[in-house]
Amino acid sequence: MTNSPHPIGTPSAPVPPPGCPAHAHGTGRTRLLESDVPPQELHERLRTEHGSVVPVLLPGDLEAWLVLGYQEIQHVLRHPKQFSCDSRNWTAVQLGRLTPDNPLRPLTEYQPLVAFADGDEHTRLRAAVAASLEQFSRHGMRRYVRHYTNQLIDRFAASGRADLVADFAEPLPAMVLAKQFGIPADQAIPLGRAVRDMVRGTPTALESNTFVVRAMRDLVHTKRAAPGKDFASWLLAHESALSDVEAEEHLRHAMVAGVENTVNFVANTLRVALTDARFRGNLAGGTMPLWEALDHVLWQAPPLALIPNRWATDSVVLGDQRIEAGDMVMLALTAGNRDPRIRPDLSESMQGNRSHLAFGGGPHQCPGQDIGRGIAETGIETLLGRLPDIQLAVPETELPIETSFISSPLGALPVAFTAREPQPRGSGAAPAPEAQQVPSAASPSPAVPSSPAAPRRRSWWASLFGRRI
Secondary structure, rough: OOOOOOOOOOEOOOOOOOOHHHOOOOOOOEEEEHHHHHHHHHHHHHHHHOOOOEEEEEEEOOEEEEEEEEEHHHHHHHHOOOOOOOHHHHHHHHHHOOOOOOHHHHHHHOOOHHHOHHHHHHHHHHHHHHHHHHHOOHHHHHHHHHHHHHHHHHHHHHHHHEEHHHHHOHHHHHHHHHHHHOHHHHHHHHHHHHHHHHOOOOHHHHHHHHHHHHHHHHHHHHHOOOOOOOOHHHHOOOOOOOHHHHHHHHHHHHHHHHHHHHHHHHHHHHHHHHHHHHHHHHHHOOOOOHHHHHEEEEEHOOOEEEEEEEOOOEEEOOEEEEEEOOOOOEEEHHHOOOOOOOOOOOOOOOOOOOOOOEEEOOOOOOHHHHHHHHHHHHHHHHHHHOOOOEOOOHHHHHEEOOOOOOOOEEOOOHHHHHOOOOOOOOOOOOHHHHHOOOOOOOOOOOOOOOOOOOOOOOOOOHHHOOOOO
């Protein structure tokens, strides 16, 4: 390998000689999914051994590149002509090496979604999604967040104990997004529960997926016949002229991504607030506004830790590695946020700094990121305001972390606080009558399985991009 660094993303241009490890496809590669080392620790070790771009081996002996460097990740995100989202460019797909039973298949198999589209098709689909999201009333959404947050707190306030994942972080985004999507309030909790069941990859995950798909199909049918002021109606009315199938897929995509990422975002922020005394003190003392504190959390623990779907369209040098056309390139967002070239001191606060990688970048940057931030900020602010003495009920080391290929979500967050009576009826701003009451999370729903304790088997990305049923 040459001693001098190559420009990031240089096509063709001086490349490592054939004897260099960069050409050692299938040899000297780390088996990424067969290590017992926690992802963050593994990534730092690989950074020390290989630099910012690492040769790895995936299930089925499929070769790939894991990008750990902040600048290199930004380059991939900002250059879709060099690095496509369309998995049909993958050599493994073209050669038939991606077998039906490979666990990568649900994450990578092409779907008619904006997340897999490039060029004009991406522009058309993203225009519909982005324009529809822009019509959300941010003020109205925050009003609903406060209302639903207070209702959720009222359920456990008198007990003095709660699990802030199951009792708060999970139901809140489902309720808010259902309202914004035009989904009836009584379907929100069952739908959110089905999404989370899909994410966990339980034995009933496929049944849950069927429930979500049918819910989105029914929503499209309803809104075609009687449009309203909601995301589904705006998506269908957009000049991009989405077909019913395209609308169903993008509604499902947005619901799964919105619920799962926001749940992780809320849970991660609460975990930091409850375990980092300096962080909590800065919030309580007013020296760090919550909206700035959220950025610190997004630097430390982004809801999505890895983006697996990029494929090189031509030979290119990234970092000091030569990547060939058709190679798979995966972006380790958490590792990029911890790149010592941009963050030599990880203890330094990143509050107010929004140059993190948590929402991606380039033309595929998350179009609904401010919606997730709004839910997290308003919900957490309301929660901490009502329960100012809330404390972690177990040692931090006992918090369950569910490690998967692309994220490490918090499984539970048990807390204790001074028991309080529920708020008097009518306190705070009240939403429209049809959404006054949050359905009970325990309410029966025959179409949705109830096995949340089953072990995680598939990542949420797999559920998000898996085949429709």
